[in-house]
Amino acid sequence: MRMSRILFVPLVALLTWLMAGTPVQAQTLEMNMTIDEVELAVAPDLKYKVFAFNGQVPGPLIHAREGDDLVINVKNNTSLSHTIHWHGFHQTNSWRMDGVPDITQPGIKPGETFTYKFKADRPGTLWYHCHVNVNEHVGIRGMWGPAIIDPANPTDLEKKVNREVLMMFSTWESANAEKYGTGSTPYDVEDYFSVNGRSFPYTQPIRLKTGDVVRVRVFGAGGAIHSMHIHGHDWTVTHKDGLPLASPYMSETVLFGPGERYDLIYNANHKEGRFIFHDHVDKHVTARGKHPGGPITVQEYEGTPMDDWYVWKNKDFDPDFFYTESMKKGYGLFEQPKLRGTKPATQERGHRSNAG
Template identity: 65%
Template sequence: MLPSPGYAEQRDFSMTIEEVSINVAPTLTAKVFAFNGQVPGPLIHVREGDDVTIHVTNNTTLPHTIHWHGVNQIGSWKSDGVPGITQKPIEPGDTFTYHWIADRPGTLWYHCHVNVWEHVAIRGMWGPLIVDPKNPTPLEKKVTRQVIMMMSTWESAYADRYGKGGNPTDVTDYFSVNGRSFPLTQPIRVKEGDVLRIRMIGAGDEIHEMHLHGHDQLITHKDGYAQNNPSFVDTVPVGPGERYDAIVKMNNPGRFIFHDHVDSHINMGGMVGGPITVIEYEGIPMEDWYVWKDHAYDPDFYYTESLAKGYGLFNNPNLMGTAVEQTRRSR
């Protein structure tokens, strides 16, 4: 029997796992296993103590599970999503129902736990899980705008072949934020006076050193846990599975790059790419030479609009991939 706090809400969601391809970079298209057909997967936004049920249908040709990374699964260990330990993998065409209490707040995430070296490291099988605290900190109450940034890795040698890659001798040569490499990423648009909360998630297989120009990042949470003594940094090392929350005062109008400071991560075959975005302040003119002049804008690329809508499961059509022809594959 799961514990159920008196203030809990019942949340019931359904998700699928699809085989699609996405354009990671101008020079890289990758076949992925995508939750609801998109990379990253849909935002799941709930409140501390909520009673969550998620029905997952596997529409791919290989088995999968979902691990809810950061949920302690108190009284619900069979929903931890580890094949051969807590459940049988979800076979192609089958549905598995996960049921758990959102027992700890913070920036969490979910990902496959079958062949993680491939499915998570280079196949995009991850998405954000945000659990709002019952009692937010004074700093959290000041936030006016939020973004989620999931850093990840890719291997071009196996981008077109399922069932390959992720081995110790393989080479990761593309890097992304929210499944896209600059310039296919999006800006973060703000107004002077905004208080921005940046939720960074290490979804790939390497450390990303995230550096913001022109502003200090106040690290308020680590792996979902509020820090007793928040501290300012200008570069955040986000390792595999790690999460950092930074609160930043938007008090320096202009345009400022926010990028991975591992130099090889922003080299896409001699071109600038990788986990890069730009803080764009409202009212700053865009010169003709600016790289994102007339760039098609998606205000929900970092889940900003979805986070503002309240609780639920939120898809983003602009993150959807293109269905690939399925063939039977070996495990």
């Protein structure tokens, strides 16, 4: 008996040590997505016809771990064909799942369902978007969403992050808001600019606590170049397109174009305050030619006294506008109901006349 107890203690210690180095078991995550025609309130004076993943713009969060298998059923409820490209995934041994029409698959026709099966074979800030008529569907119809793949071996800095902020940037053309199948050519005029599909004042604040370690992930989801500038803070640029930089560097402005992503980590080190965070491409802070509009947000520190003159004094706060709450929920697909559009009243009539 005594001998076995002497052996038992070091054995448990050895097993614990071995387990700590064991990679987490990969899992299969099955998800259901739809593509719907809805109207999105981009700004107080702009309702826009979009193709929306699960009815929302941006689309729902896909969150998985490096090595997980993803099975994603996509049902097309719209009047045009689409595919989904999983941007950043390598599609190792699954090239037919790359989502490019007429290259890897036929377009998913109206009413059809297609199942994508592939491995999260690369970690990082990835995303998904339609690959049919990308100038229109991605450029001005909101067909994009975030896919965050947690790395098996995060850095010490990444482990400190306790608040995630996902920001997807795009532009809009009021002249083409009403009619599917039009717009986003070099001859069209972009006159609204947005983060997560909304132009100020329909954007939301980022609420912070002193001591938070924040990771902002910016995505160039649309066709424009953005230059996001944060007031009052400096961040460390840790990743480009979800890939770790050999030499992370510090800055307070980040320039990115279509398709690009950057991970930016910073400390919320003020006791209180409100610090704006905005696009420094000057015309991007307008809407229909008037200031202020576009991708503007404010970092609001908890406990900061409210002022009567504060522009967002009575803001109806959505804590998940930047996916901050969804990123805490584990792995799978997570919807953000407040990012949904509404079914247009005219669609019902249109369908009836088509049927008749």
